[in-house]
Amino acid sequence: MGQNGDYILQMRDIDMFFPGVKALKHAQFNLKRGEIHSLMGENGAGKSTLVKVLTGVYHKTNGTVIFDGNQIEPESPLQSQQIGISTVYQEVNLCANLTVAENIYIGREPRGKWGQIDWATMNANAKKLLKEELGLDLDVDRVLNFYPVAIQQMIAIARAIDTKCKILILDEPTSSLSDRETERLFAIMRKLKAQGIAIIFISHFLEQIYTICDRITVLRDGEYVGEYDIPQLERIQLISKMMGKEVNENQIESNVDKSIPKDENIVETEHVVVDGKVKDLTMNIKKGEVVGFAGLLGSGRTEIAEMIFGITPPNSGEIKVDGVSVKIKSPMDQMMNRIAFCPEDRKVAGIIGDLSVRENVILAMQAKAGMFKHMPMSQQRALADKYIELLRIKVSDREQLIKNLSGGNQQKVIIARWLATKPNLLILDEPTRGIDVGTKSEIEALAVRLAKEEGMSVVFISGEMGEMVRTCSRVMIIRDHEKITELNGDEISTAHIMQAIAGDYHGSN
Numbered sequence: 159m160g161q162n163g164d165y166i167l168q169m170r171d172i173d174m175f176f177p178g179v180k181a182l183k184h185a186q187f188n189l190k191r192g193e194i195h196s197l198m199g200e201n202g203a204g205k206s207t208l209v210k211v212l213t214g215v216y217h218k219t220n221g222t223v224i225f226d227g228n229q230i231e232p233e234s235p236l237q238s239q240q241i242g243i244s245t246v247y248q249e250v251n252l253c254a255n256l257t258v259a260e261n262i263y264i265g266r267e268p269r270g271k272w273g274q275i276d277w278a279t280m281n282a283n284a285k286k287l288l289k290e291e292l293g294l295d296l297d298v299d300r301v302l303n304f305y306p307v308a309i310q311q312m313i314a315i316a317r318a319i320d321t322k323c324k325i326l327i328l329d330e331p332t333s334s335l336s337d338r339e340t341e342r343l344f345a346i347m348r349k350l351k352a353q354g355i356a357i358i359f360i361s362h363f364l365e366q367i368y369t370i371c372d373r374i375t376v377l378r379d380g381e382y383v384g385e386y387d388i389p390q391l392e393r394i395q396l397i398s399k400m401m402g403k404e405v406n407e408n409q410i411e412s413n414v415d416k417s418i419p420k421d422e423n424i425v426e427t428e429h430v431v432v433d434g435k436v437k438d439l440t441m442n443i444k445k446g447e448v449v450g451f452a453g454l455l456g457s458g459r460t461e462i463a464e465m466i467f468g469i470t471p472p473n474s475g476e477i478k479v480d481g482v483s484v485k486i487k488s489p490m491d492q493m494m495n496r497i498a499f500c501p502e503d504r505k506v507a508g509i510i511g512d513l514s515v516r517e518n519v520i521l522a523m524q525a526k527a528g529m530f531k532h533m534p535m536s537q538q539r540a541l542a543d544k545y546i547e548l549l550r551i552k553v554s555d556r557e558q559l560i561k562n563l564s565g566g567n568q569q570k571v572i573i574a575r576w577l578a579t580k581p582n583l584l585i586l587d588e589p590t591r592g593i594d595v596g597t598k599s600e601i602e603a604l605a606v607r608l609a610k611e612e613g614m615s616v617v618f619i620s621g622e623m624g625e626m627v628r629t630c631s632r633v634m635i636i637r638d639h640e641k642i643t644e645l646n647g648d649e650i651s652t653a654h655i656m657q658a659i660a661g662d663y664h665g666s667n
């Protein structure tokens with residue numbers, strides 16, 4: 159095989175312009191056969207756009223794409239799939255109300271003699287495919303929605319495998335997966351790689367990139383920075399290349415404010431029970447502290463946050479805000495009590511795609527003020543600009559529709575929305591998922607700064623232990639919907655948190 163024969167894909171000089179935005183500028187991408195290749199870059203760097211140019215979702219302004227030796231002009235996702243390029247997005251691109259089998263064979267259903275769909279064969283094939291390729295035993299006759307997102311993603315991958323793809327694209331597939339599910343996905347990726355399939359893997363989890371990938375291409379502001387073999391690129395160098403500036407190790411170190419917070423409680427709960435969601439919970443959140451809720455996915459961290467915010471009021475027990483016992487009926491009550499909750503899934507969290515960044519930022523404030531008290535436009539603009547700057551939200555201007563922002567930048571707008579309400583307590587549920595490493599450490603630092611300088615209390619929910627260690631002065635360990643123990647100050651370390659979750663460490667109190 160000649161030199162170019164080693165490559166299944168070469169994208170050269172790719173330009174992609176949206177109105178007012180140059181998303182890609184002479185971007186390059188070279189993918190070898192049978193490699194797992196990561197596309198890295200900050201939020202808005204152009205990763206998803208490059209992938210969408212490749213799959214025909216967008217039509218590039220300029221440049222050439224050579225796939226398997228031939229120049230191609232992908233017209234549509236369907237066409238690119240037919241030639242062997244399959245994509246699995248974070249937002250599963252399947253049909254929720256069709257069955258598992260239908261989702262796998264949609265558009266290429268096995269047919270009987272008279273052209274009618276051969277359901278029996280289709281179901282049997284689907285079952286066999288899932289079992290043999292992915293080790294999954296599913297009821298393929300169930301609607302897709304019956305299964306959790308992690309499984310839905312596997313189904314999307316099964317479909318990709320079955321269409322005999324040569325390139326499989328995974329754009330942030332792991333951001334909502336548990337560690338075990340991620341492991342399973344990696345096992346499948348290794349198997350596909352062994353079959354010679356090239357995989358493009360996009361993720362903001364550095365740990366995962368270094369575990370599973372062979373090479374990395376870095377994009378910055380839509381431009382190609384370089385491509386590197388993983389063993390030759392230290393993490394810190396990678397971050398520098400993504401950000402375009404030197405980073406030193408200390409900058410990603412702990413931000414924790416070690417000074418002991420005041421002994422005033424902003425929220426207290428006593429023996430609070432929410433049926434099926436929160437078990438007998440007694441705890442407090444102090445003024446001006448960053449406190450973490452650590453636990454595995456599904457441990458009940460989010461349910462506790464939802465209880466505090468009034469989404470699921472307690473069945474028994476007492477909640478106090480600022481020392482006063484409160485009866486909460488809805489989130490609006492807690493918003494009035496100056497509590498804000500930034501939920502984990504930005505789709506559910508309700509970005510309203512057809513509203514501008516400015517409108518999305520002021521939404522929660524507006525709801526709080528009452529829909530009829532209109533905020534002066536000059537104030538709205540000033541607010542939006544303030545948060546665009548503070549959180550480094552990448553926009554062409556504040557009136558840009560939020561649906562046209564990159565995934566990570568949408569996430570930042572949601573955080574801005576809640577910050578704008580100037581809460582006394584801000585609950586952040588997985589705030590840095592899907593956010594690039596540079597901004598991530600900035601959001602972590604921001605949480606600590608808000609606590610220290612403005613006396614805001616912050617609840618930080620994260621599955622990433624390192625993040626807790628860097629931000630929290632106290633960590634509550636949640637397991638089976640129950641608070642097991644708390645870790646304080648210097649006892650907070652990744653090892654201790656993991657041991658505590660496993661039940662092998664009980665903290666000093």
Ligand SMILES: Nc1ncnc2c1ncn2[C@@H]1O[C@H](COP(=O)(O)OP(=O)(O)OP(=O)(O)O)[C@@H](O)[C@H]1O
Nearest residue numbers: 176181201202203204205206207562563564565566
């Ligand atoms: N449909 C669109 N219309 C206008 N601008 C767009 C559109 N899609 C993307 N953009 C812009 O193109 C740039 C690159 O976005 P892209 O989604 O490719 O980033 P990304 O690297 O995938 O980021 P993230 O890590 O946040 O997912 C961003 O500035 C974004 O606002």
Ligand SMILES: [Mg+2]
Nearest residue numbers: 205206564565
């Ligand atoms: Mg993206």
